[in-house]
Amino acid sequence: xxxxxxxxxxxxxxxxxxxxxxxxxAQERQALARRFGxxxxxxxxxxxxxxxxxTVIGAAGRMRADIxxxxxxxxxxxxxxxxxxxxxxxxxxxxxxxxxEVELSEEDCDEIEYSGTQFDLGEAIxxxxxxxxxxxxxxxxxxxxxxxxxxxxEAASGPFxxxxxxxxxx
Numbered sequence: 001x002x003x004x005x006x007x008x009x010x011x012x013x014x015x016x017x018x019x020x021x022x023x024x025x026a027q028e029r030q031a032l033a034r035r036f037g038x039x040x041x042x043x044x045x046x047x048x049x050x051x052x053x054x055t056v057i058g059a060a061g062r063m064r065a066d067i068x069x070x071x072x073x074x075x076x077x078x079x080x081x082x083x084x085x086x087x088x089x090x091x092x093x094x095x096x097x098x099x100x101e102v103e104l105s106e107e108d109c110d111e112i113e114y115s116g117t118q119f120d121l122g123e124a125i126x127x128x129x130x131x132x133x134x135x136x137x138x139x140x141x142x143x144x145x146x147x148x149x150x151x152x153x154e155a156a157s158g159p160f161x162x163x164x165x166x167x168x169x170x
Contacts, residue, residue, distance in 0.1 A: 005031035006044070008122030012057060012114075018050040020059075022121055036130050039068040039077050046086060046125045057090040057119060065129055071139035073146055078139045082132050088112060090119040 006028045010020070022045065024032065029041040048061035065082040093115040112124055145151075 004120060004123040004126065005035060006122040006126045007120055008125075009118045009120050010050070010057075012052070012055070012117045012119065015050050015052055015057070018052075020046075020048045020050060020121060022046050022048070022125060024122070024126075028122075032126055032129070033067075035126075036133065037069075038133075039070060042066040042068070044125070044129060046121075046128075048086065048121065055092045059086065059088040059090070059121065059124070061086055063125055063128055063132070065132075067129075067133065069133065069137060071142055072136045073138050073142040073151075074144075076139050076141060078137055080133070080137065082129065084128075084132050086125070086128050088124050088128070090114050090124075 006024045008020075008022045024041070024044040029044055032044065033039065033041045043064065043066040045065075046061060046063040048059045051058040051060075063082070063084055063086045067080050067082065068077050069080060070076070071078045087110070089111045091111045091113055093113045112119070112127075114120070
């Protein structure tokens, strides 16, 4: 596995007071923008409070980002500000066979496994960022472009509009 673009490894035994502020530099933001198919990332930062319970580490706080993504309809640049709470739970890697079928509970889906004594806060924040991005975000010109391309019929709307259009062809 290759090194993540935004890596901030933390030693489980060296958490200290538990407060962490992490921020992606220009090169990391550029690499993440390429990875996530964004035009650019102007800012990516997180303020987190870490807590330790045995081998389990909790990280809670806020993530903030300023990104530019492409409008899903027009392709034009769409600036987006993201400011979201973050709650992560790092757990030791489970010892299971590679092809073993595993049943996951709802709590397990929010857990990030780590191996050894380190976990990566940066990669976890990068993954939180991509989950916060609306893949179908549209800009102010989206309706105009839909109309120009024949994708928006003001007379017919709703879930059965496409079926009505097909019926008119017959």
